[in-house]
Amino acid sequence: MMLSSDAFVQRKAFWRDTRFLAVLFQVLFLAVVILLAGAAYANMVRGLERLGLRLQLDFLSQEAGFGISEGIAYTPGDSYGRAFVVGVVNTLRVGALGIVLSTVVGVLVGIGRLSSNWLVRGLSSVYVEVFRNTPLLLQLIFWYSAVMLKMPGVRQSISVFDLVFINQRGVYIPRPVPTGAFALWVWLLIISVVMAAGLYVYRRRIQEREGRPGFAGLWALGLLAAGGALGWLAVPGSPLVLDVPILQGFNFRGGIQLSPEFAAMLTGLVLYTGAFIAEVVRGGIQSVPKGQREAALALGLRPAAAMYLVILPQALRIIIPPLTSQYLNLVKNSSLATAIGFPDMFNVGVTIMNQTGQSIPVFGLIMASYLSFSLITALIMNWYNRRVRLVER
């Protein structure tokens, strides 16, 4: 039997040989891809030539001439390059904060979906279904037009103890400003941190040796708080003073201002992505066999402890890969900011494109930036994923 089949293979013509065909199709596919890319590039170059446009980046050093409402230091006299950086930083700001906050929301709601409490479970389900099943753009416009812009006017601001002010121009919170004594206090704080870390390790050892709860975290936190408070009293004067926003002219001055565009953007992104993360977390938890929880409870762990010590660590390895996708989505979705006037990278990029006519280089820059944000996020998450996997037996 073996012999006859070998003989058959030898007789087969080369165009019916699967090894040859596999290589042939790959070569053909590659050729088509290269040809298409080349055609697209040639077409682009010809189009640019026809319009007399140059494909270069030196316009980035020219003066931008337009204002940007928020972000790092920038004036209209700065260059297009600087304007783009302002946009990049704004994107990173909303992206980083969004990732942290949506994770918190997602984990809480995801656990809430499995709660034995009917009300918690019901509210969590309604939240997930509503925010997961309506378009993000719609939600953003809702948060911006129907919530933020409907806040009271500047002169009728909602005041919280005359420290925090909320109006349709944004949320104004006091800003801590370091004084001369700040450096000394930070040193005292660092010493407290070191001591707290030492205490934590010591209490852990006691716990492991004697097999009874050491409350290491509580001890360490207590020491840290005490150290910080004592340091605050010990240094001459107060290390931090508050810069409280006050109404001056058209607007509030001083403090930290969160613009309504930023607030709407962050709220929209966090609640939308949070709903997806909640589902990821719920799925992860439910994938842990029921016996694990029953065994943990049988061993005498309280339900909360069973969740944190037994179930979540096992659920993590299921949760991390889809969670990474959600983080990537969040960063990419931030480009919708342009609809509500938040000056993110895409928004500023489109303005630059429009003022300079250099659409292809600017699009290239925007794509390269999003790609690098996503790759960096993915890299960190993959590293974390590998670490979580190692912890597993």
Place this chain on the structure above:
Amino acid sequence: MALMATQALAQARTLDTVLERGRLVCGVNNGLPGFGYLDSDGRWTGFDIDYCRALAAAVLGDPEAVEFVPLTAAERFIALQTGEIDVLIRNATWTLTRDTDLGLNFAPTTFFDGQGFMVRKDLGVVDIEDLAGASICVTSGTTTELNLADTMRARGLPFTPVVFEEIDTVYRAYEQGRCDAVTSDKSQLAGRRAVMADPDAHVILDATISKEPLGPVVRHGDDQWFDIVSWVVYATFFAEEKGITSANVESFETADPEIERFLGRTGGMGAMLGLTDDWAVKVIKAVGNYGEIFDRNLGPLGLPRGLNRQWTDGGLLYAMPFR
């Protein structure tokens, strides 16, 4: 195949493309009463819209053979550059950068405008200096956005620009109080004020901070098409200057040889443009002369003719000779 098709398309003259398609694709504004908007009957109406129709009448003989493509300020030039539209008639300001770096050609200005500010009356603002520290709403990708920054910088006035891409969003944000002021071309401010909930609560400041010559725009590299668009504009100027209207254009009695040439009765000027000889008659028949276009669209907004009068009346409208 696809490559050859795009190549052919790139080399085709715009006039041939339009004739072959049987329709003019015109980039317009979709939210500016008086200039370009959809009226309550779902029909495109406005000053710029009429110029699209005039061009379609001249080229295709049918003022209705137009496909209107609504564009935001930020999209408009890219749409023109990429060939998505044949001509952009969307209150675009003629500037050096756009004329050169963006690869565009500006046909004669159809509306001489200037940038101003609109504020709430109860704010008590009378001059630009009073706007120090104000939040100012503005549309992205406009000369307005740049002029605003220049003006405030020159006077050393701090301000916060609040920038939106959609013109509707700009005015909604202003009306809801997100900004203390909104800035744009004065004609646009007047047009938008007319459709606000309470027009009398808003006032347009006297100060004009820029020159805004608005007119049709075409791509570099097609001189014939540029000529056609330019002369359609001149035809509307010329007709008003000579008293030719949509009502009398077909039966206009004259001994003036220039008018004879204009009406295509002599001279063969249509052929020089690549059009039929009675192209100008079709234009005036379809939309009327400049004065008619202005009165029909901008009259209801209460905009004065201002600089947009004939040169014989001390204005800036000046048709080149039909010779």
